[in-house]
Amino acid sequence: MESSKEFKALIRECHKAKERAYCPYSNFRVGCAVLTEDGTMFTGCNVENACYGLAMCAERNAIIKAVTEGHRKFQAIAVGTDIKDKFKGPCGPCRQFLVEFGECDLYMVKPDLTYMKFPHDLLPMGFGPADLLAEKI
Amino acid sequence: MESSKEFKALIRECHKAKERAYCPYSNFRVGCAVLTEDGTMFTGCNVENACYGLAMCAERNAIIKAVTEGHRKFQAIAVGTDIKDKFKGPCGPCRQFLVEFGECDLYMVKPDLTYMKFPHDLLPMGFGPADLLAEKI
Amino acid sequence: MESSKEFKALIRECHKAKERAYCPYSNFRVGCAVLTEDGTMFTGCNVENACYGLAMCAERNAIIKAVTEGHRKFQAIAVGTDIKDKFKGPCGPCRQFLVEFGECDLYMVKPDLTYMKFPHDLLPMGFGPADLLAEKI
Amino acid sequence: MESSKEFKALIRECHKAKERAYCPYSNFRVGCAVLTEDGTMFTGCNVENACYGLAMCAERNAIIKAVTEGHRKFQAIAVGTDIKDKFKGPCGPCRQFLVEFGECDLYMVKPDLTYMKFPHDLLPMGFGPADLLAEKI
Ligand SMILES: [Zn+2]
Ligand SMILES: [Zn+2]
Ligand SMILES: [Zn+2]
Ligand SMILES: [Zn+2]
Secondary structure (H helix, E strand, O other): OOOOHHHHHHHHHHHHHHHHOEOOOOOOOEEEEEEEOOOOEEEEEOEOOOOHHHOEOHHHHHHHHHHHOOOOOEEEEEEEEOEOOOOOOOOHHHHHHHHOOOOOEEEEEOOOOOEEEOOOOOOOOOOOHHHHHOOEO | OOOOHHHHHHHHHHHHHHHHOEOOOOOOOEEEEEEEOOOOEEEEEOEOOOOHHHOEOHHHHHHHHHHHOOOOOEEEEEEEEOEOOOOOOOOHHHHHHHHOOOOOEEEEEOOOOOEEEOOOOOOOOOOOHHHHHOOEO | OOOOHHHHHHHHHHHHHHHHOEOOOOOOOEEEEEEEOOOOEEEEEOEOOOOHHHOEOHHHHHHHHHHHOOOOOEEEEEEEEOEOOOOOOOOHHHHHHHHOOOOOEEEEEOOOOOEEEOOOOOOOOOOOHHHHHOOEO | OOOOHHHHHHHHHHHHHHHHOEOOOOOOOEEEEEEEOOOOEEEEEOEOOOOHHHOEOHHHHHHHHHHHOOOOOEEEEEEEEOEOOOOOOOOHHHHHHHHOOOOOEEEEEOOOOOEEEOOOOOOOOOOOHHHHHOOEO
8 A cells, every 4th residue: 555656645635735835824734635445536625714613624625525525434544744754643623523424544654754653543433324323222 | 607507507416416425423414516616516515423523524524625625615505404494504613614615605405406595694794714823913 | 681780790701701702713702601491501712723623612502501501592692802992793603502492582792792793694594404305305 | 609509500501501402413412611710600501513624612601701791700600411320521622711810610510410520631731721822943
């Protein structure tokens, strides 16, 4: 996977998507690229709002765009910010959003395009679609 | 405007976008099409989550997609649901999201493609970007 | 109503609630007080998060607190910010949240405790609980 | 801690809070109790909305209530649902909301009041307040 042309594009495009970020409130740009099961790539940036609670993250943006085009299975997702020297995982809401659609490799990408595969479960003991249907008292 | 080819596409495509809705929780499909200032059209559907609070509406989906492609001014937005006989305006969060990017005509479209222009302010006396910068005590 | 002791408390307490705001990101404090049908008052402030999209408004905070204590009908809600000279209505998400629980008078309150009754529908042609059950095609 | 009277109350009250849940859309009741650093307890339930994306979880509800009363440090949080036989951790948004205020023990509680301490990091490699200030390129 990591040697494929598609993977290299994913790593590069997540930072390119960042350039479209609309983040006048946080001034914190984020970009994301997601690869669907069939090899199509979708990208997203963060889009904020004066009503802070409506802020949309880059990761959910990219996933939502893919779903809107009919994709619901993902191979890999790459996320880039302007943070110089640290790898950080996605926010809680984005992890939850990813979990909805099953397993997916996650890559954190620095501005210099070095990357790290996220080495944990996204949401250990997480709540997902099946739990809404679990047997209740 | 309403006689243009672009406008007719907008009315039609909002209902077509609805077919991609991921709404296993509400079973309430919504589709949206937005026309940017330069005449480009973007579409969106609702995308839900087992964590209900992460549900994304069709309207914000379409706007976010447009912003992600570099557009921040909108001419018109059309919204369609499966409700047979009523015209309904967008939810509060979507109105707020629209207001962020300025004025925009809104059309509510029935499944039979009859439509009505939204006859009110989206958010009367609404809170927007400029208010965050208003003089404080 | 506006001459009652309860109403005066509502106007005063919305600004007092503002002092507890946790808003390190926006530095925009908001306070709210809500009066339930039976005359109980609940207050709320905004509570933000490094993940901007999780920001909670003062209005929803106060309403949620009341619901958590078993109240679902509201007489009046008062909202105060630090903006010196303008009356502004609530954000779109808070309007939608209010609409869920039916009609309610809304008062916008300046820091000097002068106030204005919100003179519009909160969400003209708004989407509410009944619409999820409307007849579909 | 787990032998204290306060802890026993926490375990019990999270399920009692569930009874106030307003969840006509999911029919999935959740209750939460949180213990602040100074030993005060706050409770919360989930409060949903016809606009699904505005749904508020029990965990955030309880935390927000505590913050609104001036508390920003938490010892422990207990969460209960009606699921009969499984321990599940909180949703992603609630994990993120907790992380904002630092470390806190989390307990998952079954309807029969048996409980389990959450054995993982809430958000491994998570994004928090300090990251917004990290050195950028
Ligand atoms: Zn995120
Ligand atoms: Zn909406
Ligand atoms: Zn609000
Ligand atoms: Zn939650």
